[in-house]
Amino acid sequence: MQDIGFNPRLLLINGQWRPGASAETLPLHNPSDGSLLTEITRGNSADINAAVAAAQAALDGDWGALSAAERGRVLLKMSAITLTRADELAHLEALDVGKPLKQGRADALALARYLEFYGGAADKVHGQTIPFANGYTTLTLREPHGVTGHIVPWNYPMQIIGRSVGAALAMGNACVLKPAEEACLTALVFGQIAQEAGLPAGALNIVPGLGDEAGAALSSHPGVAHLSFTGSVAVGQRIQAAAARNTIPVTLELGGKSPQIVFADADLDAALPFLVNAGIQNAGQTCSAASRILVERAVFDEVRRRMAERYAALRVGPALHDLDVGPLISARQRELVLGYLGLARETGLAVAAQASLPADLPAGGCYVAPTLLAPVAPDHRLAQEEIFGPVQVMIPFDGEAEALQIANGTAYGLVAGVWTRDGSRALRMARKLRCGQVFINNYGAGGGIELPFGGVRHSGHGREKGFEALYGFSALKTVAIKHD
Numbered sequence: 001m002q003d004i005g006f007n008p009r010l011l012l013i014n015g016q017w018r019p020g021a022s023a024e025t026l027p028l029h030n031p032s033d034g035s036l037l038t039e040i041t042r043g044n045s046a047d048i049n050a051a052v053a054a055a056q057a058a059l060d061g062d063w064g065a066l067s068a069a070e071r072g073r074v075l076l077k078m079s080a081i082t083l084t085r086a087d088e089l090a091h092l093e094a095l096d097v098g099k100p101l102k103q104g105r106a107d108a109l110a111l112a113r114y115l116e117f118y119g120g121a122a123d124k125v126h127g128q129t130i131p132f133a134n135g136y137t138t139l140t141l142r143e144p145h146g147v148t149g150h151i152v153p154w155n156y157p158m159q160i161i162g163r164s165v166g167a168a169l170a171m172g173n174a175c176v177l178k179p180a181e182e183a184c185l186t187a188l189v190f191g192q193i194a195q196e197a198g199l200p201a202g203a204l205n206i207v208p209g210l211g212d213e214a215g216a217a218l219s220s221h222p223g224v225a226h227l228s229f230t231g232s233v234a235v236g237q238r239i240q241a242a243a244a245r246n247t248i249p250v251t252l253e254l255g256g257k258s259p260q261i262v263f264a265d266a267d268l269d270a271a272l273p274f275l276v277n278a279g280i281q282n283a284g285q286t287c288s289a290a291s292r293i294l295v296e297r298a299v300f301d302e303v304r305r306r307m308a309e310r311y312a313a314l315r316v317g318p319a320l321h322d323l324d325v326g327p328l329i330s331a332r333q334r335e336l337v338l339g340y341l342g343l344a345r346e347t348g349l350a351v352a353a354q355a356s357l358p359a360d361l362p363a364g365g366c367y368v369a370p371t372l373l374a375p376v377a378p379d380h381r382l383a384q385e386e387i388f389g390p391v392q393v394m395i396p397f398d399g400e401a402e403a404l405q406i407a408n409g410t411a412y413g414l415v416a417g418v419w420t421r422d423g424s425r426a427l428r429m430a431r432k433l434r435c436g437q438v439f440i441n442n443y444g445a446g447g448g449i450e451l452p453f454g455g456v457r458h459s460g461h462g463r464e465k466g467f468e469a470l471y472g473f474s475a476l477k478t479v480a481i482k483h484d
């Protein structure tokens with residue numbers, strides 16, 4: 001086991017780092033080489049009960065007593081501390097999740113930016129007055145839900161904590177965070193940062209553990225007033241069912257099969273880096289990965305050739321080497337992705353390009369060679385299912401109508417990119433694409449933490465990021481005052 005600079009076996013409950021109710025632990029592995037990194041406590045339902053009670057006590061106590069401006073100042077302090085610890089966070093994420101250092105650093109900076117944005121916004125969420133009837137003054141108040149539960153996946157822990165916990169704290173909720181058991185070290189450092197910034201005890205509680213245990217206990221807890229979940233469709237549906245039993249709102253962000261659509265009139269020089277990077281970033285383990293590249297037939301061969309050139313230049317290696325692509329999160333995820341590549345072989349899909357894996361990669365690492373498949377029929381399983389690995393499929397199309405039909409033709413609807421020089425077409429496409437975010441002549445807008453984000457259909461519902469999230473993380477109360 002390696003020394004990671006702090007004791008990761010402790011849970012943050014009621015402002016204190018304490019052992020779990022059970023002495024059982026879970027091992028954490030370094031996906032770059034398969035080595036045992038450290039171990040964490042296997043948080044269970046008793047820990048979740050304690051965390052929810054601490055969060056409720058914080059709402060009834062010091063945390064609930066702060067003004068919106070005071071809450072904002074704590075978040076701004078957390079942001080400043082996060083910046084000073086960005087390299088340390090990136091290093092931990094490289095060890096725990098296998099992210100190349102530059103990606104981990106970008107995640108840490110995004111976390112700091114979320115805390116800055118939501119810190120600044122905390123006292124700027126206004127209610128309304130309503131011209132209802134003579135003899136009444138009527139107004140709306142934005143209030144915290146209460147205790148909010150945050151179940152976070154392993155692919156972008158820092159960013160997802162920033163966008164959900166940051167917004168929830170800004171609105172005065174008290175949070176219980178269940179990080180993914182495979183990626184909880186930066187979540188624990190986030191707890192240290194909150195304490196250092198003076199966040200009142202119990203406003204943020206962190207309980208690592210298994211999804212079926214700590215996660216299920218959190219999502220079904222009757223003391224929780226709102227749930228935010230990012231992860232798979234299957235688990236998202238269970239979270240929504242649990243929320244239904246307690247009749248509470250839930251925000252679900254469940255990934256996608258997002259297209260980038262390239263028309264023949266597009267500026268291909270501008271598009272090319274985005275077409276590839278949005279597929280291989282974080283080894284393809286990105287909810288908004290551009291896993292489908294739809295290309296108008298007239299330029300299909302050219303785009304395939306130019307994407308293949310970029311694939312050939314991709315460098316794959318251990319996270320600390322900080323190359324283009326690191327390992328996947330786990331041996332299990334690697335097997336899942338290799339299964340899809342096996343299916344591609346069995347069904348005769350053409351490999352347009354495959355990055356080479358260096359011969360000296362550590363044997364226990366969870367590496368998959370980035371692979372571009374082209375052409376692929378739109379109804380093929382590899383063009384329909386979220387693979388969550390560095391695999392992209394290219395699909396040719398003829399004209400706008402077919403592009404739309406293919407783009408909208410999966411169960412998902414998270415984001416879409418459109419590359420064209422025709423402004424009217426860009427706007428028509430933006431209106432007709434069924435998803436939560438559309439990017440015209442770019443993809444991802446550099447992360448755009450100010451931009452509301454979320455999906456439709458199997459990609460989920462509710463919006464995080466941007467100012468919009470503050471509405472989701474608060475409840476609206478109407479007050480009607482009768483007077484003379």
Ligand code: NAP
Pocket residue numbers: 151152153154155178179180181182209210211212214215216217219230231232233235236238239253254255256286287336386387388
């Ligand atoms: P997952 O099972 O949905 O995990 C996401 C989070 O939910 C983790 O914190 C997990 O905890 C927790 N969880 C699991 N079962 C739960 C339950 N019954 N009740 C409450 N919480 C529960 O995702 P995964 O297994 O890590 O990945 C599987 C697939 O999901 C991937 O291949 C990918 O397709 C998709 N995925 C999508 C996103 C996204 O950004 N939309 C992110 C990750 C994965 P533990 O992990 O600690 O068990």
Ligand code: MG
Pocket residue numbers: 028029030031095096097182183329
């Ligand atoms: Mg790990």
